[in-house]
Amino acid sequence: MTKDNSTKIVFFGTPKFAVPTLQxxxxxxxxxxxxxxxxxxxxxxxxxxxxxxxxVEALKLNVPVKENxxxxxxxxxxxxxxxxxxxxxxxxxxxxxPLGLLNIHPSLLPKYRGPSPIQSAILNGDDETGVSIIKxxxxxxxxxIISQIQVPISKDESSPTxxxxxxxxxxxxxxxxxxxxxxxxxxLEPQDDSKATYCEMINKEDGLIDWTNSADQIERQIRAYxxxxxxxxxFDVNHKKINIKIISAIICDPVETRNCAxxxxxxxxxxxxxxxxxxxxxxxxxxxxxxxxxxxxxxxKEMPAQAFINGYLK
RNA sequence: CGCGGGGUAGAGCAGUUGGCAGCUCGGCAGGCCCAUAACCUGCAGGUCGCGGGUUCGAGUCCCGCCCCCGCAA
Numbered sequence: 001m002t003k004d005n006s007t008k009i010v011f012f013g014t015p016k017f018a019v020p021t022l023q024x025x026x027x028x029x030x031x032x033x034x035x036x037x038x039x040x041x042x043x044x045x046x047x048x049x050x051x052x053x054x055x056v057e058a059l060k061l062n063v064p065v066k067e068n069x070x071x072x073x074x075x076x077x078x079x080x081x082x083x084x085x086x087x088x089x090x091x092x093x094x095x096x097x098p099l100g101l102l103n104i105h106p107s108l109l110p111k112y113r114g115p116s117p118i119q120s121a122i123l124n125g126d127d128e129t130g131v132s133i134i135k136x137x138x139x140x141x142x143x144x145i146i147s148q149i150q151v152p153i154s155k156d157e158s159s160p161t162x163x164x165x166x167x168x169x170x171x172x173x174x175x176x177x178x179x180x181x182x183x184x185x186x187x188l189e190p191q192d193d194s195k196a197t198y199c200e201m202i203n204k205e206d207g208l209i210d211w212t213n214s215a216d217q218i219e220r221q222i223r224a225y226x227x228x229x230x231x232x233x234x235f236d237v238n239h240k241k242i243n244i245k246i247i248s249a250i251i252c253d254p255v256e257t258r259n260c261a262x263x264x265x266x267x268x269x270x271x272x273x274x275x276x277x278x279x280x281x282x283x284x285x286x287x288x289x290x291x292x293x294x295x296x297x298x299x300x301k302e303m304p305a306q307a308f309i310n311g312y313l314k
Numbered sequence: 315c316g317c318g319g320g321g322u323a324g325a326g327c328a329g330u331u332g333g334c335a336g337c338u339c340g341g342c343a344g345g346c347c348c349a350u351a352a353c354c355u356g357c358a359g360g361u362c363g364c365g366g367g368u369u370c371g372a373g374u375c376c377c378g379c380c381c382c383c384g385c386a387a
Binding site for chain 1: 316318319320325326327328337338339340351382383384385386387
């Protein structure tokens with residue numbers, strides 16, 4: 001492997017997704033002179049001030065960590081590597097890097113520019129997604145593509161597993177792409193802007209299930225929005241309304257196998273209500289129905305549907 | 315001190331004004347049946363989160379602690 005240890009790299013990243021890339025860079029012997037990450041934030045129920053995963057990793061690797069972008073001036077860096085940093089980096093900062101900045105984006109750009117590409121790919125039922133490495137330019141997720149790799153999306157893929165996969169693949173792809181790029185031999189393929197699509201920041205309300213949608217669509221939503229914001233709905237249980245998060249479900253379609261093949265999917269049950277059929281928990285949707293596997297009532301831990309039936313619906 | 319719900323059998327829940335700790339499912343044994351995830355009979359399984367206190371008596375009331383979860387990113 002051709003490495004140029006004289007290239008000084010500044011790494012920008014914040015969440016867990018960025019960690020494998022930082023690790024790989026250091027392990028492969030690249031000279032990471034500085035890590036820029038977001039400030040510690042209060043986290044969790046107890047609002048404990050917590051450093052970002054990247055900060056924790058950087059300290060472990062003995063790389064200096066700063067939150068102030070202007071610190072970069074003191075490091076004479078050549079190249080920037082940006083992985084889920086979480087903020088727009090101002091042009092004046094970009095100009096400090098002679099070799100520019102590379103960015104890992106977890107989609108097949110120009111598809112799914114924006115902040116939620118992984119969730120969007122699952123939500124839309126895509127067969128595949130991927131990871132792209134681009135050179136940052138002045139527009140969001142717009143720069144020329146240096147490298148790209150496809151990844152199939154299985155029928156039961158959920159956001160957490162896909163995050164993990166793409167996180168690791170992104171790191172590998174970066175390590176493969178860097179030598180040529182640093183040597184000035186990389187091909188820069190401009191994106192076809194006419195094919196660009198965009199995804200939005202996800203909000204809590206996006207997790208609210210609209211049971212008039214098709215079972216198909218709701219099932220994809222459940223996988224896409226795990227673990228946050230989750231997919232939830234209000235149900236009538238023993239004359240009380242409780243908010244319940246659906247953790248996983250199977251589409252009740254006679255074509256599908258599994259044990260729901262014999263279930264009556266009569267399209268007559270009330271939409272969005274629990275129905276017990278053959279001792280299984282089913283919710284009728286606008287089209288088709290969902291067999292609930294795991295769920296979580298508010299204030300409770302997640303539990304199998306069977307346990308929910310035994311404890312709540314008897 | 316951000317707001318709130320909770321910890322009772324392997325799982326999920328009940329437990330009234332303090333008075334023999336219960337229900338559904340699961341497990342085990344037996345029965346019925348062509349057969350079964352159905353049905354019948356029986357059995358096992360509990361330091362009621364931890365530590366104090368009040369009381370003749372605490373799952374239940376009081377104080378302290380630990381843990382889990384929903385909202386709040």
